[in-house]
Amino acid sequence: MEKKIFVPFGRMRSDDAAAAKRRELAERLKRGEDVSVTSSGQVVAPDDPIAENGKTLKAPEGKLA
Amino acid sequence: MAGFYWYERNPELFNSEKLAMKTYFPNFVLDKLDDGRICWVGTLNPRGKDGGTWTLMVVYDHNHPHNNTYGGSLRVYSVQPDLNELYKAAGSLPHVLRDSNGDLYMCTARKEDIDSGARTTSAAKALGWAAKWIFAVEGWLAGEIGDEVFEHTY
Numbered sequence: 001m002e003k004k005i006f007v008p009f010g011r012m013r014s015d016d017a018a019a020a021k022r023r024e025l026a027e028r029l030k031r032g033e034d035v036s037v038t039s040s041g042q043v044v045a046p047d048d049p050i051a052e053n054g055k056t057l058k059a060p061e062g063k064l065a
Numbered sequence: 066m067a068g069f070y071w072y073e074r075n076p077e078l079f080n081s082e083k084l085a086m087k088t089y090f091p092n093f094v095l096d097k098l099d100d101g102r103i104c105w106v107g108t109l110n111p112r113g114k115d116g117g118t119w120t121l122m123v124v125y126d127h128n129h130p131h132n133n134t135y136g137g138s139l140r141v142y143s144v145q146p147d148l149n150e151l152y153k154a155a156g157s158l159p160h161v162l163r164d165s166n167g168d169l170y171m172c173t174a175r176k177e178d179i180d181s182g183a184r185t186t187s188a189a190k191a192l193g194w195a196a197k198w199i200f201a202v203e204g205w206l207a208g209e210i211g212d213e214v215f216e217h218t219y
Contacts (some may be wrong), residue, residue: 008150014186018114018115019209021208022112022115022204024087025207026200026201026204026209026210029197029200029201035111037089037111037192037193037196038110039089039090039091039092039107040092040110041090041108041109041110041111041119041192041196041199042110042111042112042113042196043112043196043197043200053090055088056089057089057090057189057190057192057193058193059193059194059196059197
């Protein structure tokens, strides 16, 4: 009997998760919502565990010119 | 006697700049240019493992703080990658300005967003804008963000 394993689409592709996170952050920026910047310069959502655990700068309001 | 440079004339502001950078971007190192301007040099990695590590230089104008120009009295240059080379390779770049030497730097903020009075825009704040700039531009270079990046102000 042939054995089959069902893998939900995308579950094994970490690249997808990373791309989804980037899209989410890009949308936040586009909407002018808050983002935080870690000491390494990484842009993260304010509720991201990285932001909550470390010292982060709330990216300043204002617009790129 | 008050010094010629803003950081000599206003040690309180200079100390608050150093404190903000130590707090938020401890990997940045203070340096002095041959013309007396001071700057911070260090790295940012806005997309984490999905993006590049950029070596940036934030340079204070002699007459810091002011908001006479886009980006105010702080200019954020990218040492690596070189924006001039990146501009040539990509054919263009959004949100950049040229200095008097013809070198490109990031146009991080509009004049109206720059503080120059009792509250001044700090190097840490400029780096926060720079992180947003790099995030958007890396997205554009990767094709994740379209040419609307040129018009959108983020």
